[in-house]
Amino acid sequence: DIQMTQSPASLSASLGETVTIECRASEDIYNGLAWYQQKPGKSPQLLIYNANSLHTGVPSRFSGSGSGTQYSLKINSLQSEDVASYFCQQYYNYPFTFGSGTKLEIK
Amino acid sequence: QVQLKESGPGLVQPSETLSLTCTVSGFSLTSYSVSWVRQPSGKGPEWMGRMWYDGDTAYNSALKSRLSISRDTSKNQVFLKMNSLQTDDTGTYYCTRGSSGFAYWGQGTLVTVSS
DSSP states (O other), X not given: OOOEEXXXXXXXXXXXXXXXXXXXXXXXXXXXXXXXXXXXXXXXXXXXXXXXXXXXXXXXXXXXXXXXXXXXXXXXXXXXXXXXXXEEEEOSSSSOEEOOOEEEEEO | OOEEEEEOOSEEOTTSOEEEEEEEESSOTXXXXXXEEEEOTTSOOEEEEEEOTTSXXXXXXXXXXXXXXXXXXXXXXXXXXXXXXXXXXXXXEXXXXXXXXXXXXXXXXXXXXXX
């Protein structure tokens, strides 16, 4: 199975700041990577697919980048509504696997 | 619009079988695949398996011996059955739709395994 190592586990930042979350795959996943946002008590919501494509309706302050085994999610100009947990997921190979998550809080 | 909704028992006894139903609307099961994903409280999600649009299935190897996914296209429903449940099977179970990432999720159903 492909292991997804996500960092950091938690993150505290100020409103308006830029934050970056990293995800490392145990082998090349050829950009088969998605990022999700999950608020407490809610289902995950797709933000980014194919490593760098913005899902419909997602604000442009979210962006994804990376290749091979290293990927990142960047949130520009942090807003209060961005407080959530974020997960990466590889869908290059079965079984699809998720990272353990990053909990983002406002400082 | 696309909707998915999970239903099933909230409480299951250890060693028993879990049966969940995902009822979909706004799309056809013969055109799109549906996956089951579960999430223990406070942890990352785990992909369990997929029902393809052509009726084929794919399973997480870690669960394959206990898991079965089927469907009834006439009722727009996808079913999950998993046997020999243990306490670490407790969590929220979701059905989802998507290929390059899961763009649509149900609200989830909490399953607690306890005597």
